[in-house]
Amino acid sequence: MVCPACNAETGTSTFCPHCGANTATGAPAAAATPAGGLSETAAGAIAYITIIPAIIFLAMEPYNRSSFVRFHAWQSIFLGVAAVALNLILGVIPIIGWLLMLPVGLGFLILWVIVIIKASKGERFKIPFIGNFAEQQAK
Secondary structure (H helix, E strand, O other): OEOOOOOOEOOOOOEOOOOOOEOOOOOOHHHOOOOOOOOHHHHHHHOOOOHHHHHHHHHOOOHHHOHHHHHHHHHHHHHHHHHHHHHHHHHHOOOHHHHHHHHHHHHHHHHHHHHHHHHHOOOOOOOOOHHHHHHHHHO
8 A cells, every 4th residue: 555645655554654644645644633622733843842741642542653754753862862971971071071061951952943843844853873773773
């Protein structure tokens, strides 16, 4: 079976594993809103607030069936782990590490705002290195 939205091979899946569109209607993943729930774009953006919403979206129906939400949840988790790890590493390096903590932290803040905006617009913005791991986990 082929996805009507992106022409990727979907097998027998109801949702395209590549773009998340409904294979029966071709409706994009961003347009899907569960009854009484969040749209996929809102869930993708909220996943970046902290790691906790990301984990909840990975475990909660119907969000865990959406490739779009799973991608952003995993990317949020990996971004949070990378930020904490880099902060810890710079924190133990005297003087130079401490001086680098501010610009590196500012860089993570800017990146965090960018991914929230991209997710809220329905885009699958891949952070270098981290995005590839998130995409593998979302499949």
